[in-house]
Amino acid sequence: MCNVLVSVICVLLSLCLYKWYRNYKYLQQFDWLPPKPGWPIIGNSLEFKDLTDVLSTLIKLIPKKEKMILLKIAGVPNLMVADYDFTEFILSNPNILHKSADYKFYRKWLGTGLLIGGGSKWKSRRRIIAPSFNFSILENFLEVFDSNGNIFINKLKKHIDEDKINIDRFITLYTLDVICETAMGVKVNAQINENSQYVQNVQLMCKIGMIRATSIIKKSNLLYPLTPDYYRELRAIKQLHDVTDAVIEERSLTCSTDEDKEDLNEYGLKKKMAFLDLLLNTRVDGQPLSHEDIREEVDTFMFAGHDTTASAISFCVYFLSENPDVQEQAMEEQKAIFGDDINRKSTLNDLQMMKYLECVIKETLRLCPSVPLYGRQLREDVYYKGNLLPKGLDIYIFPYGMHRDTDYYPDPEKFDPTRFENLDGKRPYKFVPFSLGPRNCVGQKFAMLEMKSIVSKLLRNFEILPTIPKHTLHFVSETVLKSTNGVRIRLKTRKW
Template sequence: MFFVVVLSVLSLPFLWWYFFLQKFKSLSVIPGPRPLPLIGNAFDIGDTPIALLNNCAKLLNQYGDVFKIFIGNECKVFIANADFLEEIMSSNVHITKSNTYDLLKPFLNDGLLTSRGSKWKKRRKMITPTLHFKILDQFLEVFNSSTDILIAKLSSEVGKDWTDIYPYINLFSLDVICETTMGVKISSQEGKNSEFVHALSHYFDILVVRAFSAWKRFDFLFKFAAEYPLQEKYVETLQKFCSSVIEKRRLEKSPQVVETTSDLGIKRRIALLDLLLESDDLTNDDIKEEINTFMFAGHDTTTSGVTFALLALAENPEIQQNVYEEILEVVGEEKYVSMQHLQDTKYLEMVIKEVQRKYSSVPFIERQLEMDATICGVHFPRGATLHLYLHGVHHNEKYFPDPEKFDPERFLPHRQAERHNYAFVPFSAGPRNCIGQKFAMFDIKVLIIKILQKFKILQAPDYKPQLGMAAVLKSYNGMRLRLTRRDSGK
């Protein structure tokens, strides 16, 4: 009797596994590596950002642009095919994020990136106008002044064999996102607010650890992990900082304006927070989740976009020269990069797009099906996770021949017109696309224009970046580059 009970108990997980696989039987038409009972394809996919990037690329080569894996209690279908992406991204139904996004909830709660259903719809409608052209025009001043500080910092690195530019760009992005969303200068580039900066960057480190751990990703089990009290401490620091800014702003007599000093004198500028404060519907907690969401969604992504843009320019000196010549022609030696300059630097735009293709800042996003669905003729059961593999579609030879070649001319208007609309989707597309995409493009453009006005960017000796993908694409051995001053003639 005892043995029967023990056997029955031991066989329970396998029974669960059998029924779990049955649920996804209709996906047998989609290829993928054979899963092991219970652990699925954990070994095929790896448990670090570097392994994940390399293994996913291998699976894409082996199984084609739609393949599936089983991991934990999920069946994930990796999609690097533009037809599938079009059906999913353009849909008003498949807009629910997967469980992976729950890892963000301690910090973001239910902000725009993670929320679902009617809450997301209402907020999206409310927040979209806060990033219209006029507001972005005002943000240009922050992009300009923060880049000036960055350039001053980088000046002491000129002439060295190499500099890891990642920490510099990271603080630059943080200064920009805090000033534009909260209206406060945190001056992280100048070493201020270090507790907040430390909390934010270490919270992100813990996120990556959780995302790749077999057990730390489960909220209940994570409570026993060494990182749990640290996460609590960091979240508390971040929430306190945000709350104090919101409360201070509410008390101000005219909350919709901020006074800042710039090279051009005193300017009055609106921050995202001020626009949210104008709504009677939003409590302080509602506002906090949206502000934190913007800080999360706009910080590491821009850092990644800028660092890889600088790497690509160093690796391709003739392309850097073309960009520089365009800057000379359009901007000359002017110190303030204006909206007109941004509109006229067309070649730079193509270069940034090619950077987003080759080094997609957001390498993947995920959706969870809330109902059975037929997508491009394949029946997907409710509960399946759609892993929209953006880095994969951007490296799919079908759309981008010779994908490892850095070639901005892929984005010449006539060549773009020949390509599938959903083959290049670094900001996603459709109703749940990136709300900050213009912000990001302008920010990156201003930085590159101003940096190239001053410096030539060269490759560091004996250095190869070690790319890995988690929430963003990142080089895990820093981003080493060499800077020389343009006016030194080197």
């Protein structure tokens, strides 16, 4: 028995030494990068106490000169980047398309759809989905923006002159109503029924994904089932999938047929078609997409087009409340477009004319990118300026940090929409809230139209005022950028 025990211990020690040696040789390839010393095995994981300090910690850790640093999270090397040249190199490279390993924490929910997938499947899905974001289709969603926007405004009218309105709560329900109607073709009336389980589940999944990315225990597939979050995640995913499955089944029964050809656009698609209808009508090599294929794309669109947009709108409203001169200029633009008819519906042309409001939204996304950190994984060795980046490395682009760098933006903490009025286009990769390159956000036109539509309606109905005393945002990175203490403002009925 003693000999067997000694043999087992020797084997385990040999395996540990072999793993240590492989890791040592792997890390030697990064000697050209500024390292951050860490603890054995766990690396730099203890640098991140909780989700509220991820962003501020990264800003402190990333050197001002190199603008990138190698961190070992749970012992795994991760390259954190806030450098313009490197960001352009990664995002513009047609061969670096795979998402980083941490995206696997969302795979049970989102599958390997457009957000997470890679390779030939991703390219095929991109070709299928891209036409649905053409303006000829997006224009028909304006009615959805407007009708749900009216509910949003009427809800806010009940809170006029309150000291501290958490606008984020109202906007999140608005964007959920919009995305359900445009993505799945169904009304869920989340603004009327405010206790939306769907919203709570989406927010839980965003939080759990980020926790797993920085937790030593929860990052491990072996140890994660020993934690309560594992079972909370399973319940949330089941409820999210149940909603999508039910809608797909119902919608597939009423899906337009080949004989139903009226009112088609130049892509051969019905103009008034939900995103789900597009997928139900899609054929690949003559075969329809499977139920699972459709569900993962609808779930992806529901996630990517709901919480991210809500985050951007909420922070935009906050910055308008804190910058009355900016709000006044945005309002002057609204007057020029709508005249005395403040209640008429926005047309596509109206929204395209809102150039200053677009600058306001872009400046919001500069300071508060909805996704403050996103990653790519190398599937082959790559050389950058003569230095090796080995296969398997996870690289994280850090727009939250890059957007606040004085080398790229003068006085970066100042909210100044005029930065975007006269861009020369020479350094496009310094502004990457939607990413750039081949894996840029396919829904950014949709998002911009939705944001313009609702902020325009808000401006035309209310003066947006700061709270007294001033409300300070406490940022937290839960996949999507949030404020732990809400986004609080005051409202006053606007007099024209």
